[in-house]
Amino acid sequence: MITRENYEIFLIDYIDGKLDTVKAAELLVFLSENPDIEDDFNNLERINITPAEPGCFNTSFLKKDLNDVKEITSKNYEEFIIAKFENDLNPDDIKRIDEFISNNPKYEQDVISFKKVFLSPDSTIQYKDKHKLKKSIPVFRVYSKYIYLAASVAAAVLLLFTVLKPFEHQSAPIQATIFSDTEPDSENKQEKVQTKITIPDNPDHFTEIQSIKKDIPKVPTLQEKDITLTRQIISEREEIPQFLAIKTELIPVNSADNNEIISMLTQPKTIGQKPIIENRNNPLSKINTFLNDKNILTIEKVDFWSAINLGLKGFNNLTEAGVELKKETDNNGMVTAYALESENFSVRSTSKSKF
């Protein structure tokens, strides 16, 4: 409903042609009932502003360029003086202002004054906290991707060596045959024994032991004996010092006839290894001496476990990844699984898949 309070809205819409016919009729009725408003409406309707034609208003005269100023006067001379000191005048205008000043000596003081108002930096003001703004240059910023690439490759190689290589030799059952080519020495109860250990999956890979003295009470001459090999990690044996056990792995060998335990250290791809001469400064020599004292056959060993752990230690130092290599053994000491673990991932390889 149109009232005296809201009629302006309908009036404006009517003038703009936006009012529908019903509302327009209602508005006309309202105006006829309110003659004072009708008079205002009639006056408003006559006002019709049309936009000016483009370009009809010349703005160029508003623009100001000193080069276009034809005459230097007492009202604009300061602009020329400043522009001169700002190097903002062409040679002709410089000549003009100089002539104006020479013709009007009373303005010379202004030239001198304007010449003074150019600031020079206050060199006593210095920012003393520059060091706080500076950023340290990261050593690995540029090369970090290469380091991580190298570390990744190293990790991959470690993974291959760690998970695959040991199972190649250890996961398969080991058969060993001990040959004896001498009569047992009744006095010192020693004989020369030749032992050959082969792996069924890889017949070319074997370990052969020659000329190792062994204290056996009763061993038939040239008798082939079946033995069963079981594995035991030397570090798990209480009688072996831990610092010596790090680099060696012990395989107890059970003799078939007298059930004597014969233990030996494995060394893959080593043929005809000579017995190690004791050297007190060599921990491996100490452990050989210890093992010989207990009638144990010894062979020097290339220890993948230590090598890989050493590599992992370097890898962790580089990347702070905290990667650990763990192995699981069964009740007989056989390694059943290897796992490469960190906070973010775990790779596990079991021996069961091989069989």
Next chain:
Amino acid sequence: MTTSEYNLCIDQHADKIYRFILKSTNDEELSKDIMQDTFEKLWVKVNLVDFEKAKSYLFTTAYHSMIDMFRKEKRKREYENNNFGTESHHDQYVDLNEQLHAAIKLLPEIQRTVILLRDYEGYSYSEITEITNLSESQVKVYIYRGRVFLKKYIGSIEAVI
């Protein structure tokens, strides 16, 4: 820009930027805040800003940071009310440069800015235009008005002395 170049920018431009800000704001703490803000912004875009254009970037950023700080903290008005209207200057400065630096504080902010950029760093009109987002004509007008004010200020001091 590399980190080394960024640090070199600090060595080469920090004093100039600080001088410009301090003379513009006349507020040491505010100036230090703006310095931190300005160089942090440069560090964020350190890979995008060329070393050759770092000075212009720094002055532009410092100027806009200064304006933002003025608006946020309303320090401009407070500063003008507290200092510009009450400062007695006629008998405090003898050295001309000191007189000018005292007088520059009395200029309106935008006139002060363009004159400092022009005189301290020798920026051209077009460079000041880029830094302040003013038109070249506006820059010229503000410089002109600032010069006239400074000239009158110096003249009045010389008359007293």
